[in-house]
Amino acid sequence: MPHNLELAQKHAWSLARTLMTTVILFKSHDEYGVLPADEIEDGEVTPLFEYDPFAGARSVH
Template sequence: MSHDLSLAQNHAWHLARTLMVPVILFKVDDEYGVMPADELDDAEVEPLFEYDPYQGGRPAH
């Protein structure tokens, strides 16, 4: 988890390119986190961006 959005975005993009799967950058409270998109359930997180290694990043809304 990170408090810095730009750092979290950078890590999200690198994770997507490393795993070659879409990942979601999400926010919980005041922290940002990243997880593979297929693992995101209806958890209490606010998805912000989706990073697809083939198409780039886009807002999750």
């Protein structure tokens, strides 16, 4: 998952639906990561996509 954006997006969406909370997919250096939105502080990471289990996915840029 760390280097494949499509796979990271699928995992992020699955995690959002499992936890029933909004998660953020971000990129750090050359790897992707996912964190619950309420655990990310401003400026900590650069978000790429937001996955809301109730509203779907949206690009953050």
